[in-house]
Amino acid sequence: MAAMTLTEKILARHAGKASVRPGDNIWIDVDILMTHDVCGPGTIGVFKQHFGADAKVWDRDKVVIIPDHYIFTADAMANRNVDILRAFAKEQALPHFYDVGTERYKGVCHIALPEEGHTRPGEVLLGTDSHTCTAGAFGEFATGIGNTDAGFVLGTGKLWVKVPPTMRFVFHGELPPYLMAKDLILAVIGDIGCDGATYRAMEFDGDAVYALNIEERMTLCNMVIEAGGKNGVIAPDQLTLDYVNTRNRSGKPYQVERSDADARWIFEKVYDVSKLQPVVAKPHSPDNRAYVSEVKGTKLDRAYLGSCTGGKLTDFRAAARLLYGRSVKIDTFVVPATSEIAKGLKTEKINGKTLEEVFLAAGAKIGEPSCAACLGGPSDTFGRLNAPMSCISTTNRNFPGRMGHKQAEVYLASPLTVAASALTGNITDPRDAMQ
Amino acid sequence: MTATKRILGNAYVLGDNVDTDQIIPAQYLTLNPAIPEEYRQFGKYALSSVPPAMSGLPKGHIPFHTQDEFISDYKILVAGKNFGCGSSREHAPIALDAAGIEAVIAEFYARIFFRNAVNGGYLIPFECKQRLCDIVCTGDELELDIAGAVLLNRTTGETYELQPLGDVAPILEAGGLFPYARQVGMLKS
Numbered sequence: 068m069a070a071m072t073l074t075e076k077i078l079a080r081h082a083g084k085a086s087v088r089p090g091d092n093i094w095i096d097v098d099i100l101m102t103h104d105v106c107g108p109g110t111i112g113v114f115k116q117h118f119g120a121d122a123k124v125w126d127r128d129k130v131v132i133i134p135d136h137y138i139f140t141a142d143a144m145a146n147r148n149v150d151i152l153r154a155f156a157k158e159q160a161l162p163h164f165y166d167v168g169t170e171r172y173k174g175v176c177h178i179a180l181p182e183e184g185h186t187r188p189g190e191v192l193l194g195t196d197s198h199t200c201t202a203g204a205f206g207e208f209a210t211g212i213g214n215t216d217a218g219f220v221l222g223t224g225k226l227w228v229k230v231p232p233t234m235r236f237v238f239h240g241e242l243p244p245y246l247m248a249k250d251l252i253l254a255v256i257g258d259i260g261c262d263g264a265t266y267r268a269m270e271f272d273g274d275a276v277y278a279l280n281i282e283e284r285m286t287l288c289n290m291v292i293e294a295g296g297k298n299g300v301i302a303p304d305q306l307t308l309d310y311v312n313t314r315n316r317s318g319k320p321y322q323v324e325r326s327d328a329d330a331r332w333i334f335e336k337v338y339d340v341s342k343l344q345p346v347v348a349k350p351h352s353p354d355n356r357a358y359v360s361e362v363k364g365t366k367l368d369r370a371y372l373g374s375c376t377g378g379k380l381t382d383f384r385a386a387a388r389l390l391y392g393r394s395v396k397i398d399t400f401v402v403p404a405t406s407e408i409a410k411g412l413k414t415e416k417i418n419g420k421t422l423e424e425v426f427l428a429a430g431a432k433i434g435e436p437s438c439a440a441c442l443g444g445p446s447d448t449f450g451r452l453n454a455p456m457s458c459i460s461t462t463n464r465n466f467p468g469r470m471g472h473k474q475a476e477v478y479l480a481s482p483l484t485v486a487a488s489a490l491t492g493n494i495t496d497p498r499d500a501m502q
Numbered sequence: 503m504t505a506t507k508r509i510l511g512n513a514y515v516l517g518d519n520v521d522t523d524q525i526i527p528a529q530y531l532t533l534n535p536a537i538p539e540e541y542r543q544f545g546k547y548a549l550s551s552v553p554p555a556m557s558g559l560p561k562g563h564i565p566f567h568t569q570d571e572f573i574s575d576y577k578i579l580v581a582g583k584n585f586g587c588g589s590s591r592e593h594a595p596i597a598l599d600a601a602g603i604e605a606v607i608a609e610f611y612a613r614i615f616f617r618n619a620v621n622g623g624y625l626i627p628f629e630c631k632q633r634l635c636d637i638v639c640t641g642d643e644l645e646l647d648i649a650g651a652v653l654l655n656r657t658t659g660e661t662y663e664l665q666p667l668g669d670v671a672p673i674l675e676a677g678g679l680f681p682y683a684r685q686v687g688m689l690k691s
Binding site: 092105109111116117136142145148194195196197199211212214215216219223227229262265266352442443444445446464466467469473 | 531
């Protein structure tokens with residue numbers, strides 16, 4: 068049998084085929100479909116329109132609904148959309164609905180999915196959100212789709228996909244303490260461009276990838292879409308399996324896949340992480356990469372730590388290390404991705420102080436777990452850029468208007484670089500703050 | 503879409519990497535496209551975050567909406583590389599459809615936008631062989647031969663071959679994923 072990549076193997080198995088090749092159009096079986104408050108109402112509309120008002124979803128155990136985008140807002144339309152999800156979850160008796168205002172409320176879907184045991188190696192996860200690719204960190208095929216595709220999956224459990232060729236990125240060496248996964252992925256996006264992986268899978272490998280914890284691996288996979296990637300993937304190791312097995316409450320079996328040694332790569336690039344430097348993405352594109360040393364001193368109005376890519380406990384631990392015992396010079400917003408991470412801010416300690424105490428003592432503001440200002444949202448959204456200001460952010464996109472105001476300038480950077488910059492009010496190299 | 507269909511309309515020209523936040527800013531995603539009146543509203547906000555200098559090239563600063571606040575006078579978008587990058591929001595092709603756009607001609611598309619445009623049957627996403635966003639001017643009168651994959655610029659008299667629609671032609675011809683799936687027996691009709 069022809070050698071295959073991890074992505075090709077998962078797709079072949081889910082199409083009931085012995086092998087597939089890049090470019091093949093195939094129908095695959097879906098293991099998990101996820102939707103949220105922004106795309107859920109449209110998806111439900113498509114489902115009802117085509118399958119009927121009384122139709123039932125194909126498998127209620129495989130549907131996961133996680134409201135996360137516009138939650139802590141007075142916007143009546145936004146709240147109406149959560150009501151639509153609630154009514155649908157009730158009507159379909161969906162067991163995996165993480166409702167707002169309940170104990171089950173989670174926050175950002177891409178972090179909630181693994182926390183609640185919905186990510187497993189070798190599976191196919193589709194979600195109505197482009198950052199669904201985050202779950203590739205668990206060795207599965209995970210990608211974003213629209214409402215029509217999701218409505219189709221809700222009724223059939225199937226979808227057509229075109230098999231992508233795979234690009235391979237190998238990271239070797241020891242990661243210096245001033246670098247994080249965000250620096251690695253921003254370096255990759257800067258190298259290949261925001262269309263460099265269009266219609267392609269991106270597989271990450273190498274000792275430096277396996278030295279990263281699970282949250283950092285999620286950061287790596289989260290931003291493949293910023294290079295146009297269809298999915299990002301990291302083959303599971305023991306760390307992955309330990310995480311998954313702890314969370315996989317249903318005990319659902321899964322099949323680990325790995326790329327064959329002689330698999331075909333359409334592109335390959337090797338990095339020595341010990342030689343990389345802290346980077347930012349300048350306005351208004353994630354591929355507009357600059358070394359922090361090149362933009363050092365750029366004046367900022369705001370710092371933002373949050374989102375599926377920069378609002379995890381690892382991100383906050385890193386930022387808190389620099390903010391400990393110091394004061395921020397600009398408005399600094401901290402938004403935990405999920406309720407579990409929000410709890411972690413109250414329990415994780417540095418030198419006897421919780422992360423929450425460190426942030427508050429430094430003068431930062433802490434918001435409720437959700438997507439918050441990462442994508443702007445309604446005007447009362449926590450941290451939203453409502454004026455043409457300059458912001459450094461751990462989020463994943465800096466398109467015009469992305470965080471609110473159309474003339475706002477957003478710099479994307481690692482939590483270390485954002486924290487270092489919050490302390491000075493201008494773009495600062497984390498190495499300077501570590502001294 | 504039928505095999506003989508032609509689209510006649512004026513061009514609105516954009517540059518590279520027009521992302522979905524520019525096509526439909528996130529603050530309007532509270533509208534539910536499953537409700538017809540809200541679907542119509544998307545037309546009003548289509549392309550509303552494109553920076554003014556990049557709106558209506560080559561000159562720029564040309565408003566997308568002129569007479570009607572919901573429906574644009576332009577029917578065909580001409581753009582550069584990576585059109586529709588970013589979010590998976592299907593509200594992006596929906597907003598263009600609601601604004602009266604029938605086809606986009608770009609160098610190439612971001613994957614999810616392309617899928618959404620095709621599977622939702624909102625508009626026809628053609629890819630060009632030349633960089634037409636540097637050749638066609640906003641306001642040019644275009645005639646798009648869908649079956650032949652040929653674009654005639656009636657203003658200049660020039661003709662351009664486009665990339666054939668290929669694998670997705672049957673889905674576009676059927677009118678989207680659902681009618682296509684019925685045709686091929688994936689769904690009961």
